[in-house]
Amino acid sequence: MKKICFLTDSLFTIGGVQRVTAVVAQALAADYAVTVVTFDRRASADLSLYGLGSSAVAYRFFSYPRAGRLKTLVSKTYSALYRKLRLPWRWASQLYGRSSFPSELRMALAHELRQGGYDVIVGVHAPLAVRLATCRPLLGGARLVGWIHNSFDALYGSGSRYVGPELRRHYMYQLEQLDATVVLSRADARRYPFATRVIYNPLTLRPCAPSSGQSRRFLAVGRFTPLHKGFDLLIEAFALFAQEERQWQLDIVGEGPEEPLYRQMIARAGLQQRIHLHPFTHDIQRHYTGAQVFVLASRWEGMPLVLVEAMSHGLPVVASDLPVCREVMADAALYFPVGDSVRLARCLHEATRFDWPARSAAALSTARRFDLRHCVEQWHGVIEGRADGEAYVSASAVKA
Numbered sequence: 001m002k003k004i005c006f007l008t009d010s011l012f013t014i015g016g017v018q019r020v021t022a023v024v025a026q027a028l029a030a031d032y033a034v035t036v037v038t039f040d041r042r043a044s045a046d047l048s049l050y051g052l053g054s055s056a057v058a059y060r061f062f063s064y065p066r067a068g069r070l071k072t073l074v075s076k077t078y079s080a081l082y083r084k085l086r087l088p089w090r091w092a093s094q095l096y097g098r099s100s101f102p103s104e105l106r107m108a109l110a111h112e113l114r115q116g117g118y119d120v121i122v123g124v125h126a127p128l129a130v131r132l133a134t135c136r137p138l139l140g141g142a143r144l145v146g147w148i149h150n151s152f153d154a155l156y157g158s159g160s161r162y163v164g165p166e167l168r169r170h171y172m173y174q175l176e177q178l179d180a181t182v183v184l185s186r187a188d189a190r191r192y193p194f195a196t197r198v199i200y201n202p203l204t205l206r207p208c209a210p211s212s213g214q215s216r217r218f219l220a221v222g223r224f225t226p227l228h229k230g231f232d233l234l235i236e237a238f239a240l241f242a243q244e245e246r247q248w249q250l251d252i253v254g255e256g257p258e259e260p261l262y263r264q265m266i267a268r269a270g271l272q273q274r275i276h277l278h279p280f281t282h283d284i285q286r287h288y289t290g291a292q293v294f295v296l297a298s299r300w301e302g303m304p305l306v307l308v309e310a311m312s313h314g315l316p317v318v319a320s321d322l323p324v325c326r327e328v329m330a331d332a333a334l335y336f337p338v339g340d341s342v343r344l345a346r347c348l349h350e351a352t353r354f355d356w357p358a359r360s361a362a363a364l365s366t367a368r369r370f371d372l373r374h375c376v377e378q379w380h381g382v383i384e385g386r387a388d389g390e391a392y393v394s395a396s397a398v399k400a
Contacts (some may be wrong), residue, residue: 004032004383005116007132008124011038011052011059012045014255014280015223016201016305017149021124022050022057023204027376029056032383035116037062048282050204062112067102075099083166093173097134110138120383122147126155126163126171129181133174145382146181151324152191154300161226180382184303187323197382200328201303202375203312203367208285210314210364211292213356216248218348219291219315221284221306222298224256230297230320230339231262237297237344239269248352250295253278253287288313293351296320299339303328311367316359318347332362 006025011018025034035058042061047053067075078099082092098106109131113121120143123129129146136144154160156168163171172193175181181196183189189196218238222229231252238250252262252275259277266275278287288294294310296319303324307317311332319325321335334350336343380386 002032002119002383003117004028004034005113005118005121006034006036006124007113007121007128008036009039009128011036012040012049014049017124019050019204020149020201020305022052022055023202023372024375024379025057026051026055027372028379028383031380034058035060035118037112037116039063060112060116062109064105065108067104071102071104075102082170086166086169088169090173093170096170097130097174101131101134106135106138110135113139113142118142120145123178125149126175129178130171130174133177136177143180143383143385144178146175146178148181148183148188148302150302151185151300151322152183152188154302161228179385182382185324185327187327188302197378199375199378199382200370201305201308202372203308203370204305204372205285205309205312207309207312208289211289211360213292213314213360215290215292216352217291218248218250218293218295218318218351219253219287219310220250220295220297221253221287221309224254224258224262226258227299229254230299231258232265233299233339233341233344234295234297235262235265235269235271235275236341237348238275239265239271240342240345241348242269242271242274245349245352248274248348250275251278251287251291252276253280253284255280284309285313288315291315292356293318293354295344295348296325297344298322301325308367308370311363314360314364316351316354316356316363318344318351329366332359332366 006021008021011022025036028034037060039062079096082096121132122145123132124147126148132144150162155163156165158165176194182199183196184201186198189198220231220234224231262277266272288310294315294317296304296307296317298304298320301322301324307328310317317329317333319333319335320338322338334347336347
């Protein structure tokens with residue numbers, strides 16, 4: 001039986017990436033010996049999350065040692081120079097890979113991974129995928145896979161909070177050294193200068209009763225992180241909408257550092273009785289069942305799992321006009337320009353006049369495409385090194 005490792009920053013916290021990783025790992029454990037190596041503290045391990053307590057997945061907890069002061073200083077100096085000058089050569093990228101990941105850290109991670117004797121190691125998120133590429137000479141013959149959970153523009157575009165254009169070339173060079181790179185949409189696959197595999201995130205929860213479409217409630221779900229999910233835009237749009245529409249309400253489910261900002265915005269608009277912030281819950285299905293329309297106001301997305309969850313409960317969707325949203329939902333959603341709260345407000349008005357039964361049926365039909373079994377079959381192809389099925393997409397000749 002092949003041994004598979006998922007290397008991830010966190011598994012035992014609430015988030016879409018954590019849930020998808022947990023669900024996929026558990027599904028693959030039916031055919032492989034699966035281990036998750038996580039940077040979570042052992043004390044934070046909560047096996048009640050995502051059904052982990054009843055799975056055959058093994059867990060290991062890893063933390064980096066400290067690097068020496070002199071080496072850290074030298075490494076930071078070169079790393080800063082590389083980012084500033086955007087050096088174009090591969091050798092400069094290789095050197096940056098080592099300077100940004102000093103040998104003490106590199107050797108410790110490689111030692112942890114070698115201990116498992118894994119046949120396949122999956123780096124969850126772009127930074128850990130790049131770390132795997134840097135560690136490649138130390139990992140023997142393991143098949144190395146990067147699993148990219150954010151969109152190309154969010155990672156490498158101007159103003160990125162993750163990588164940014166100054167490291168785009170470095171990431172392309174490093175990811176190209178992996179045996180496979182998995183992305184979440186064909187739109188993103190076309191942006192990479194090498195072949196990638198497209199595997200959509202699957203539906204990871206069991207839907208409850210579908211919405212009745214009678215509640216007059218909008219719903220949005222996600223982490224309260226700066227800019228990303230666009231809840232600030234949604235609150236602005238709902239405030240405009242609420243000047244004319246007196247009956248509908250808005251529920252936002254999530255937690256994170258921007259919660260105080262959202263509460264201030266709601267208070268300034270005098271909408272405390274109509275916009276409700278709810279904490280994350282293991283019973284998110286009741287929010288889907290109790291809503292009438294789902295709203296995704298994100299400024300960027302890799303593959304928004306909440307769309308599939310909402311549609312699996314029969315919710316029509318209003319969404320940012322992102323390429324991945326068009327790819328996932330086609331004409332089954334009502335779109336507004338990314339970042340445009342005025343147009344979003346107009347879409348909210350239009351959503352109150354939906355042919356709800358027809359929209360709900362279209363949503364349910366679209367959600368059926370994201371079956372976990374299909375996702376697992378595609379992961380089998382990645383693990384076994386096959387380039388079969390729809391998951392394989394040839395990259396365009398876009399220059400990194």
